[in-house]
Amino acid sequence: xxxxxxxxxxxxxTKQICKVVLDHFEKQYSKELGDAWNTxxxxxxxxxxxxxxxxxxxxxxxxxxxxxxxxKGYHTLFQASLPxxxxxxxxYLSRTSDRLPSERHQIGNLKTYYLLNAASLLPVxxxxxxxxxxxxxxxxxxxxxxxxxxxxxxxxxxxxxxxDSLRLRWLRQTLESFIPQPLINAIKVSELDGREMGDAxxxxxxxxxxxxxCSNDRSWLFSSDSQKAACRISQRRNLPVLQIELLRSAxxxxxxxxxxxxxxxxxxxxxxxxxISEILNSHNNIMPVDIKGIARTxxxxxxxxxxxxxxxxxxxxxxGKAWGPMYVAKLKxxxxxxxx
Numbered sequence: 001x002x003x004x005x006x007x008x009x010x011x012x013x014t015k016q017i018c019k020v021v022l023d024h025f026e027k028q029y030s031k032e033l034g035d036a037w038n039t040x041x042x043x044x045x046x047x048x049x050x051x052x053x054x055x056x057x058x059x060x061x062x063x064x065x066x067x068x069x070x071x072k073g074y075h076t077l078f079q080a081s082l083p084x085x086x087x088x089x090x091x092y093l094s095r096t097s098d099r100l101p102s103e104r105h106q107i108g109n110l111k112t113y114y115l116l117n118a119a120s121l122l123p124v125x126x127x128x129x130x131x132x133x134x135x136x137x138x139x140x141x142x143x144x145x146x147x148x149x150x151x152x153x154x155x156x157x158x159x160x161x162x163x164d165s166l167r168l169r170w171l172r173q174t175l176e177s178f179i180p181q182p183l184i185n186a187i188k189v190s191e192l193d194g195r196e197m198g199d200a201x202x203x204x205x206x207x208x209x210x211x212x213x214c215s216n217d218r219s220w221l222f223s224s225d226s227q228k229a230a231c232r233i234s235q236r237r238n239l240p241v242l243q244i245e246l247l248r249s250a251x252x253x254x255x256x257x258x259x260x261x262x263x264x265x266x267x268x269x270x271x272x273x274x275x276i277s278e279i280l281n282s283h284n285n286i287m288p289v290d291i292k293g294i295a296r297t298x299x300x301x302x303x304x305x306x307x308x309x310x311x312x313x314x315x316x317x318x319x320g321k322a323w324g325p326m327y328v329a330k331l332k333x334x335x336x337x338x339x340x
Contacts, residue, residue: 143174198252
């Protein structure tokens, strides 16, 4: 059953909420988030409230657009910077739900900006990428986080992997749209099952990002096929198994002393905190990295829900700060084999 959501003009159909999914989320998230779920639900079911950040492309910098954004009242995201915040990354947002039109893909012409959920930059920033480092984006499609990584620094080697062939095409197009040819040639794109990457490239990377397949709460709520939605929900319990396997593979691919960031765009504790707890409990060579400072620094831009973890943050949509859901956790691999 689909619930119709009307636009500002009476009778104008904009999106349809899938009641099967909403009912399922209602039961789970009202328990996990408590009273906060009421506001989160209102935002998630009201696309007219959603906000879109504008990430400027440093490889084809839009100086005129930047000036126009200032005139329109946009402000720079992350105005309060962390010590490792890269000056080369520029991201703007409006305090309203304004949205710039998406640029079209044109062969040979680089796009000047990328529209995204601002919370999706947090995993990228948590990775603290430095020039010359070897980095793996294990589940890279559609490519937004790979693009953001390249706004932060110039890695010595960037490996973008995507197992799904349709999404892989999307990833390649995204990279071609934003990254100049000389740099594209230094990026490896592969179609490997992420669970096999650790065996294929053991202890290769300085930094690994695992933006894992998950219950994508925003898109699931607007599933157009109720039967498929019900099937998704029944199979949802299998996702943490996949996520843990991807993380185990990522840990193998990470060099001793390297950093790993895990992220999802779901509120689900089973796919977030529980997955990280399982990894920490089963790997004596992995240590949590405290990222509470991110929440303190950017509480003006994001609303964070308690996670019970120093190494994990959960951004939840809020009024005027309609970013997320986004879970981010940061881990470090021991340089000696295990932690004492």
